[in-house]
Amino acid sequence: MRNFLRPLTGLTCLFALATAGCSGTPEHESRGQEGPTAYAPYVSATEASANDAAGSPASYNLAFVISDDSTCTPRWNGTHAVDDATVATRISALKEDGASVRVSFGGASGKELAATCDSVSALAEAYGAALDAAGSTQADFDVEGDELSESASVALRSRAIALLQRERPGLTVTFTLPVMPSGLDADGLALLTSANTYDVQVSTVNLMTMNYGESYDGDMGDYAITSATAAHTQLAKLFGTSGAAAWRGMALTSMIGVNDVAGETFTLSDAAQVRTFAEGKGVGWVSMWSAFRDQQCGADASTEDALTTCSGVRQETGAFAEAFAR
Numbered sequence: 001m002r003n004f005l006r007p008l009t010g011l012t013c014l015f016a017l018a019t020a021g022c023s024g025t026p027e028h029e030s031r032g033q034e035g036p037t038a039y040a041p042y043v044s045a046t047e048a049s050a051n052d053a054a055g056s057p058a059s060y061n062l063a064f065v066i067s068d069d070s071t072c073t074p075r076w077n078g079t080h081a082v083d084d085a086t087v088a089t090r091i092s093a094l095k096e097d098g099a100s101v102r103v104s105f106g107g108a109s110g111k112e113l114a115a116t117c118d119s120v121s122a123l124a125e126a127y128g129a130a131l132d133a134a135g136s137t138q139a140d141f142d143v144e145g146d147e148l149s150e151s152a153s154v155a156l157r158s159r160a161i162a163l164l165q166r167e168r169p170g171l172t173v174t175f176t177l178p179v180m181p182s183g184l185d186a187d188g189l190a191l192l193t194s195a196n197t198y199d200v201q202v203s204t205v206n207l208m209t210m211n212y213g214e215s216y217d218g219d220m221g222d223y224a225i226t227s228a229t230a231a232h233t234q235l236a237k238l239f240g241t242s243g244a245a246a247w248r249g250m251a252l253t254s255m256i257g258v259n260d261v262a263g264e265t266f267t268l269s270d271a272a273q274v275r276t277f278a279e280g281k282g283v284g285w286v287s288m289w290s291a292f293r294d295q296q297c298g299a300d301a302s303t304e305d306a307l308t309t310c311s312g313v314r315q316e317t318g319a320f321a322e323a324f325a326r
Helices: 085-095 120-134 145-149 151-167 186-197 220-239 243-248 268-281 319-325
Strands: 042-044 059-067 074-076 100-106 138-142 172-178 202-209 250-255 285-289
Touching: 042 285, 059 138, 074 120, 085 100, 085 120, 100 120, 100 172, 120 151, 138 151, 145 151, 145 186, 151 186, 172 186, 172 250, 186 202, 186 220, 202 220, 202 285, 220 243, 220 250, 220 268, 243 250, 250 268, 268 285, 268 319, 285 319
Parallel strands: 042 059, 059 100, 100 138, 138 172, 172 202, 202 250, 250 285
Antiparallel strands: 059 074
8 A cells, every 4th residue: 555645736645544644745736727636738848839838737747758778878758868958948948837847757669767777776866867857856657568568677667666765755656557448457557566566655647548449439538437437446446545545646648639549539528528527536637648739730731640749630729738727
């Protein structure tokens, strides 16, 4: 069982031990929110987008810190040093209106640091260097693909995060994991079990409600809610916590517009549906991939496949952010 270090909005505790209360103060105030569910989009750490501040995010997920491909050296997108001056300026600009930043490690591309660092101390040091450069006390570990099923790197990562939290008592940790309408798969549950085994204090489990597979050609908003409901039961059982705490310890991240799987399109009405559901359940925060896609594609752009710079659906610029943050 885990105890929550700092409540996301100061309202409740996450995965609290039955015999101990929560400690600490809110890590940020929710800005521009009518309810307790915060809005925290994924943004590029290296390149600003005009859509970043749409919806007045409470925090930003900075994507992504990965290995430089062959060594235990953390780099933004594998290319920029973590202390790159242009990135530092970008992060300062994101914080200007009072939002916090969460450093996201991993993602779908490149090599996660746990795959290239050869010791617990080296991996913890690499993670810490990125957090220090960003001035952040929030870490997101986006684990997917082959890395999710690699038991050796899963254990190494858990041990390194536990070490980092012992060295930095205020560090909050999020795991971002793929999910299906049936819930988290065996690999995702094994990763969380590993975190428990090594005494990682988990603040949030962020569900990637996207890319389910070609057989799932129905309503993406409904799938997101079904996935969250199934995962909620799993999280409450795994962490031995109440239903309310399991909702508060959950985040939901949708891929806006056209997804990576043919037939999957997440619409503005889906975003409003997910937001309403999240508020009703007391979900910690909602997010999207990504702020820089929150705009309509140009007339000459193909929308058959997911694009990196636009959503592939008809929309006003920043409309998904407004739907998620309302």
